[in-house]
Amino acid sequence: MPGQAVSGPSARDPGLQPERTSLAWQRTVVSVALASVVLALGQLRAGVPVVAVAAAALAALAVAPGVLRPRRGRGLVEQRGDAGTAPRTAAAATAPREVWPLLVRTTGTVAALGLLGAVATLAHVVRA
Structure with a gap:
């Protein structure tokens, strides 16, 4: 189209996708926490304190872990470089944060909640 710059693979702008992904995982963690609280309250009422605890x-x-970890940036991508300096490539502009601990922890808590x-x-x- 006229008036648009042609961008190659090196000019990739991740946009808000990393932010949306991070927020989705955070919502999953909050959902697990709320479901666990509901399960705990239900088991207290049912008289099964071991499952409630x-x-x-x-x-x-x-x-x-989400509350106690230091906030380094938003989303799954951290910006690199100073505000006054422009990075040479798009790869140098952003660096993916380590997401495996978050994914493993979230997957583990979802599995534990199911169990x-x-x-x-x-x-x-059995009680009935």
């Missing part, structure tokens, strides 16, 4: 611990485990839900269901069936 495990669910409360899972809620704390899900939320604590606790199955244990709670089984405990309810």
Whole structure:
């Protein structure tokens, strides 16, 4: 199209995609924490305190690393370089943050919540 600059692979602008991805994982962690609290309260009412304590611990485990970690930047990409200097390439402009710990922790908490839900269901069936 006229008036648009042609951009090559080196001029890739990640836009807001890393930010959206980071926010999606954060929403997943919050959902796990809330579901764990609901499971804990339900198990307290049902008289299964062991599962209730495990669910409360899972809620704390899900939320604590996100609250306690230092804020280095927003999203999954950190900007590199000074504000006054322009980077030479797009690859030098941004560097992906280490996301594996977040993904592993989130996947583990989701799996643990599923396991606790199955244990709670089984405990309810056995008691009935």
